[in-house]
Amino acid sequence: MRMKKAIRNLFRFDEPYHRFELKETEPKGTPSFFAHKKAQRARFRAYKGTLSKDLNANRKDLYAVFHGARNSDLILRTFSVGDRVQAIAASLNGMADDTKIGDFILRPCHHANPDLLPKRDIGAYLCEHVLSMAETELSSDREAVIRAVTEGRTAILIDGEAEAILADTRGYVSRPVGEPQNEMTILGPKEAFTENIRTNITLLRRILKRPDFVCAFRDAGSTDHARLVIAYLDGVVNPSLLREAEARLDRIRTNDTLTLGRVEQLMEDYTYLPLPQMLKTERPDRAASAVLDGRIVLLIEGSPFAGVLPITLGTLLESGEDRDMRQPVGTIVRLIRIIGAVLSLYLPGYFLALALHHPGQLSGEILETVIASRAMVFLPLSIEMIFLLLVFQLVREAGLRVPGSIGQAIGIIGGLLLGQAAVSANIVSTVALIIVALTGLGNFAIPDYSAQIAVAYYRILLCVAATFGGLLGLFAAGLCSAAILCSVKSFGVPFLTPFAPVTKRKGGLFARAKLENRAKASDWSNPQRRRV
Amino acid sequence: MNLRIGAFGRQEAASAVWIATFTSGCFAFDNHAQFADGNAACLTYAGAALLSLLLFEAVVAVLRRRRGRDLLRLFGNAKWKSVLALPLFFSLLLAAMQPLQLFLVTVTEYIFVEARQVSICMVLLPCLLLLTALGAETLVRTSRLLLPLLLVSVAATLLLAVSQYRTYRLFPIPLGSAKKLVAEGAGTLFRTFSPLLALLCIGEGSQNVRAMQSAGRIGALGGMLTTGLLLLGLGLSFSYVQLREMPSPFFRLLIEVRTENPTMRLDRATLFLWMSAAMLSSAFYLYAACVLLAKTCGIADIRPLAICVSALAVTLILVLYYDSDTTVAILRGLYRFAWIAAIVPIPLLLLGNRKGGGECDLSASHC
Numbered sequence: 001m002r003m004k005k006a007i008r009n010l011f012r013f014d015e016p017y018h019r020f021e022l023k024e025t026e027p028k029g030t031p032s033f034f035a036h037k038k039a040q041r042a043r044f045r046a047y048k049g050t051l052s053k054d055l056n057a058n059r060k061d062l063y064a065v066f067h068g069a070r071n072s073d074l075i076l077r078t079f080s081v082g083d084r085v086q087a088i089a090a091s092l093n094g095m096a097d098d099t100k101i102g103d104f105i106l107r108p109c110h111h112a113n114p115d116l117l118p119k120r121d122i123g124a125y126l127c128e129h130v131l132s133m134a135e136t137e138l139s140s141d142r143e144a145v146i147r148a149v150t151e152g153r154t155a156i157l158i159d160g161e162a163e164a165i166l167a168d169t170r171g172y173v174s175r176p177v178g179e180p181q182n183e184m185t186i187l188g189p190k191e192a193f194t195e196n197i198r199t200n201i202t203l204l205r206r207i208l209k210r211p212d213f214v215c216a217f218r219d220a221g222s223t224d225h226a227r228l229v230i231a232y233l234d235g236v237v238n239p240s241l242l243r244e245a246e247a248r249l250d251r252i253r254t255n256d257t258l259t260l261g262r263v264e265q266l267m268e269d270y271t272y273l274p275l276p277q278m279l280k281t282e283r284p285d286r287a288a289s290a291v292l293d294g295r296i297v298l299l300i301e302g303s304p305f306a307g308v309l310p311i312t313l314g315t316l317l318e319s320g321e322d323r324d325m326r327q328p329v330g331t332i333v334r335l336i337r338i339i340g341a342v343l344s345l346y347l348p349g350y351f352l353a354l355a356l357h358h359p360g361q362l363s364g365e366i367l368e369t370v371i372a373s374r375a376m377v378f379l380p381l382s383i384e385m386i387f388l389l390l391v392f393q394l395v396r397e398a399g400l401r402v403p404g405s406i407g408q409a410i411g412i413i414g415g416l417l418l419g420q421a422a423v424s425a426n427i428v429s430t431v432a433l434i435i436v437a438l439t440g441l442g443n444f445a446i447p448d449y450s451a452q453i454a455v456a457y458y459r460i461l462l463c464v465a466a467t468f469g470g471l472l473g474l475f476a477a478g479l480c481s482a483a484i485l486c487s488v489k490s491f492g493v494p495f496l497t498p499f500a501p502v503t504k505r506k507g508g509l510f511a512r513a514k515l516e517n518r519a520k521a522s523d524w525s526n527p528q529r530r531r532v
Numbered sequence: 533m534n535l536r537i538g539a540f541g542r543q544e545a546a547s548a549v550w551i552a553t554f555t556s557g558c559f560a561f562d563n564h565a566q567f568a569d570g571n572a573a574c575l576t577y578a579g580a581a582l583l584s585l586l587l588f589e590a591v592v593a594v595l596r597r598r599r600g601r602d603l604l605r606l607f608g609n610a611k612w613k614s615v616l617a618l619p620l621f622f623s624l625l626l627a628a629m630q631p632l633q634l635f636l637v638t639v640t641e642y643i644f645v646e647a648r649q650v651s652i653c654m655v656l657l658p659c660l661l662l663l664t665a666l667g668a669e670t671l672v673r674t675s676r677l678l679l680p681l682l683l684v685s686v687a688a689t690l691l692l693a694v695s696q697y698r699t700y701r702l703f704p705i706p707l708g709s710a711k712k713l714v715a716e717g718a719g720t721l722f723r724t725f726s727p728l729l730a731l732l733c734i735g736e737g738s739q740n741v742r743a744m745q746s747a748g749r750i751g752a753l754g755g756m757l758t759t760g761l762l763l764l765g766l767g768l769s770f771s772y773v774q775l776r777e778m779p780s781p782f783f784r785l786l787i788e789v790r791t792e793n794p795t796m797r798l799d800r801a802t803l804f805l806w807m808s809a810a811m812l813s814s815a816f817y818l819y820a821a822c823v824l825l826a827k828t829c830g831i832a833d834i835r836p837l838a839i840c841v842s843a844l845a846v847t848l849i850l851v852l853y854y855d856s857d858t859t860v861a862i863l864r865g866l867y868r869f870a871w872i873a874a875i876v877p878i879p880l881l882l883l884g885n886r887k888g889g890g891e892c893d894l895s896a897s898h899c
Contacts, residue, residue: 358643361797469655472639475804476659479674479811486673487666500673502543 047143055086055159062090062155065146074149079106081130082114085122086159090145095152097171104132105154105167123163126156135168150225170198177203180282182449185321192282197227197301200284204231204297204306207288212236220263220300221252228263229299231287231306236294238526241491245296245309260303267309270488274454277490279308279315286320294527310491314498316448317341322512330512340445345455347439348385349462349474355381357470373429382467384428388436389460391418396440396456534833535823537737538669545731545738545747546754548675551682552727552813553755558762558782559631559810560723565716565868567776570706572716573763580720581756587878588728588752592745594882595735601744602735604827606881616877617828620729621821623874625845626866627726628817631810632656633849633863638780639807643800649853656811657846663815664822664838668734671816682809685802686758690765692789692796697768704772715868722871727813728752729874730820782806818842 047065052058059076066074075096077089089105108130118125127136139145140163145155152170177199180192193200201215212234220228228249232242248267256262264278265271278298281287287297287306298307308315317338322330354361355370362370377384395414399407415437422428439459446452458481465477488495497503557577560566566573591603600606603620607613639652663671706712731748738744766781769788775781786799822837831837852859 358800361800363797470644471800471804472644472652472655472807475808476655476811479678479808480659480662482677483663483666483670483674486677487670494673496673496677500544500676501541502676 047146049142050140051142051145051157051162051164053160053162055088055157058157058164059088061142062146062149062157066092066149077101077106079109081109081122081126081158082112082117083110084114084117088157089154090149090157091154091169092149092152095150096154096169100133100169100171101154105156105169108132121161122158123156123161123165126158127165131165131167133167133169137166138163139166140164147225151227183281183283183286183320183447185283185319185324187324188283188321189285191284193284193287193299193304193306195302195304197229197299200299200306201229201231203284204288204291204299207284208233208291213291215299218246218249220258221249221266222254222256222258224257226258227301228258231291231297231299233291233294236292236527237296238294241310241526242296244492245298257302258300260298260300260305260307263298263300264307268490273484273488274458275313275316275485275488275495276448276450276454277309277311277488277495279311279448280305280450281308281320282306283320310489310493312490312493312497313485313495316451317446319447323515325512327512327514334512337445337447340442341455342442344439344442344446345459346462346474346478347442348389348435348459349466349477350471351435352382352385352463353466353470353474356467370429370431373431376426377429378426379428381432382463384432385435386460386463388428388432389439389456389463392436392440393456534835535826536665536667536669536834537734537823538667539739540669540672540737541739542743542747542750544672544676545744546751547679548672548813548816549727549731549748549751550679550755550758551675551809552730552816553724553752554682554686554758554762555631555806555810555813556627556723556726557755557759558806559634559780560720564776565719565864567772568706569709569712570704571702571767571772571775572706572713573775574760574767575705575707576713576717576720577724577756577760577763579717580724581752581760583717583721584725584728585749585752587725587875588732588748589745590882591732591878592741592748596741601738601741603729603732603881604736604824607828614828616880617824619873619877620733621824623722623870624726624730624733624817624821624824625841625848626870626873627722627730628814628821628845629849629852630723630867632660632814632845633852634780635807635810636849636853638783638803641779642783643803649850653846653850657842659811660815660818660842660846661839663812664818664842665835667834668737668819668823671812671819672737675812675816678809678812681805683758685805686762689786689789689802690761692793693765693769693785695792696788697765699768701769701771702764702767718871719868722867722874724752724756725871725874726817727755730817733820733824814845815842818845 052061062068062076063074068074068076073093073095075089075091075093077091079087079089081087087109089101091101109126112126112130116125116129123138127138139148145164145166148166149155154167154169156165156167158164177194178192179190191203193203204215205213210233213231214234215229215231218228218230220226230242230245230249245267249263252258252263252266254262254266260278260280264276264280268277270277279290281290282305284306287308290308291297296309298309300307317334319333319337322334325333359367374381379387391414395411395418398414399411401407402410419428419433419437423430423433443452443456446455462474462477465473467473469476485495486500494501566576591606595601595603595605598605607616636649636652636656640647640649644652663674728748731744731751735741735744738747762782766775766785769785770778770781778784783799783803786802790796790799818841819834819838822834822841825831825841826834826837852863
């Protein structure tokens with residue numbers, strides 16, 4: 001659908017340019033504050049209505065809604081309250097904790113004194129005097145009851161009452177908090193997000209002990225009704241940005257199971273840009289830092305990552321422990337990382353351009369070495385380089401998909417044995433191998449995995465440009481890429497902020513700024529107030 | 533309207549003007565006239581720069597008085613607006629062609645000697661199309677990124693060439709032939725005023741007229757200073773007789789630097805960096821020309837115009853390639869008298885249509 005729209009836009013020139021942009025003077029056309037609630041209401045329209053006073057009718061209704069005949073997960077446990085009133089505890093197996101239901105709902109209800117039970121409002125009485133649950137609420141809304149059961153809560157339906165008690169019995173099996181796998185640091189904290197959204201919120205709340213830290217639950221937009229949390233600092237985050245994020249989430253209608261990567265693709269503006277427009281981090285400290293900076297964090301059920309928006313290119317080149325290091329060391333590390341990224345992007349293309357089109361730019365010694373190393377190689381230099389770059393990616397992909405130590409072994413075998421064998425067999429030259437090895441090392445210096453992949457494949461494009469046009473092709477491709485990056489906005493924020501456009505920055509990209517005692521958010525996301 | 537002007541700040545607009553002024557100033561087509569009887573380049577350049585700035589200030593003052601945000605406001609509802617817009621459009625088109633034309637000559641003469649001009653243009657065209665179609669916001673932001681690299685490369689070139697500077701090469705300064713100086717200055721005026729004209733055309737994207745004014749001032753002064761320094765470096769490195777015959781003296785300077793410092797093999801990389809700046813400034817001019825035409829003729833979308841105008845510019849560069857006496861004569865004539873198209877409509881705009889000036893759609897504080 002997006003492809004169709006993109007092709008249509010190429011040939012139609014009458015459509016206005018209406019991408020969301022975060023401006024100081026907000027346009028009037030932003031979505032209304034309650035847009036997402038309307039959309040959610042529409043989504044659950046089929047379940048609208050109120051509960052019946054007839055217990056049997058409610059039971060049949062729930063049974064039909066949850067397709068009880070085929071859905072064995074639905075538990076409709078009939079019991080009596082104080083041997084006087086019939087009730088049903090409706091829950092989903094695996095989502096609700098059986099022990100909680102047994103110990104804190106069924107047992108107290110069985111032992112309830114029938115003489116003390118009122119004739120009306122039994123639900124309210126049970127909540128106040130019988131149930132030993134921390135979180136209970138009364139609801140007569142059919143939609144709320146259905147939603148509660150899908151979330152793992154238990155709905156207690158009472159005979160003669162048009163209200164159900166919704167008790168929080170959520171307790172499903174989840175992975176314990178572990179160490180980050182992709183964003184490992186030496187000095188930083190060792191905690192990582194898990195697939196459990198509640199645990200993830202707790203991890204954030206443990207860092208951000210503030211009353212204005214809001215974690216708003218909502219439906220992610222998939223047909224499986226996965227839950228999603230929008231976390232932000234109320235009063236700091238730009239309200240227009242928040243509304244835009246909510247409006248984009250409202251537009252998600254998918255039959256697919258939602259993960260953070262899919263949510264990002266469904267929310268972003270520039271689908272065909274290889275670089276990500278949302279930061280995916282598995283570190284709670286990094287997500288919390290982004291929240292303090294006036295940005296929005298998305299958490300989604302089943303995803304061990306948090307999505308940070310908006311981002312800039314600088315965000316993708318930052319590491320979690322940058323601010324934990326001492327300033328000079330941090331600056332050097334960051335510079336090395338940027339040099340690595342630039343080498344990774346341009347080195348193979350630049351070498352190809354010089355060797356193929358401008359050999360006079362290489363010194364005699366280097367030229368002799370190149371010629372000598374390629375004496376018996378039958379592949380043309382450009383094909384050899386692109387082949388090696390692809391093999392490098394192959395080894396890397398294979399290493400990633402194979403578990404644990406075997407993956408590391410594949411990397412070593414691929415790197416050493418395959419490279420050595422290829423040189424011995426005169427398939428590749430040693431110079432090309434060195435260039436690709438340096439490029440690969442530089443690529444690993446980029447902290448963000450999505451950015452690593454984008455750079456890895458984009459440099460092949462630069463190699464092609466350099467092969468056909470030499471330095472002219474390489475510079476032309478570089479200029480076009482820079483222009484495209486300048487035109488990109490991540491949720492309304494220009495991607496190359498704070499350089500183009502220039503804004504007041506909290507820390508430099510090249511040199512890490514000295515840490516100062518200041519409680520201010522970065523101004524590039526145009527927060528409501530900068531003082532946090 | 534989908535003109536893709538966007539919104540940009542002072543630094544970005546100043547960077548775009550800076551780069552455009554530098555490329556237009558350095559990659560001048562007609563060395564023969566500039567160095568005919570001595571080194572008149574710096575002298576005429578300074579005079580032309582001063583006049584351009586004065587003209588820009590006059591336009592901005594009128595804009596502020598009439599509460600307009602760009603040059604198009606001065607056209608108002610006049611029936612003859614397309615008559616005035618056409619020469620401005622052609623002057624911007626010529627301004628865009630000039631640096632690219634010189635680059636085509638440099639690349640085919642010195643680097644890809646066996647390549648055909650069409651092959652080189654096939655690399656330039658897609659770049660130019662993309663840059664022009666992306667719009668003003670992208671162009672000025674890309675300029676902001678490129679400017680520091682450009683300045684470092686110019687400074688490094690000038691510093692590394694110090695050993696071959698000879699003061700006597702600056703002489704003679706042809707002060708005697710005032711008529712020639714004025715004629716040459718008028719030609720240079722076209723190159724110094726074009727960046728400011730382009731900025732005036734896209735002024736709607738800047739925060740307000742004051743921001744546009746300061747961006748124009750800073751960018752033009754910076755660009756003129758950089759160009760002046762490079763022209764001075766060229767004058768100190770080569771005699772006027774040598775410069776008169778060189779098709780692209782700045783590249784010769786780069787080669788000299790490399791000969792003096794064999795470890796610094798960056799002449800080609802520097803050349804192509806400057807080429808990127810030239811492409812960017814050409815796209816800047818072409819985009820401004822497109823905006824001018826679109827607003828005058830009421831065209832809603834900039835992209836078809838951008839594609840057509842970019843293709844037209846590259847075609848003209850190919851057709852008027854610097855390879856025969858006839859084309860050289862045509863080009864010299866075009867660039868020598870292009871100032872008429874760029875400058876003459878401005879006083880007419882400033883003086884005429886006082887009542888019909890466009891109304892500002894923003895509050896007074898913005899103007």
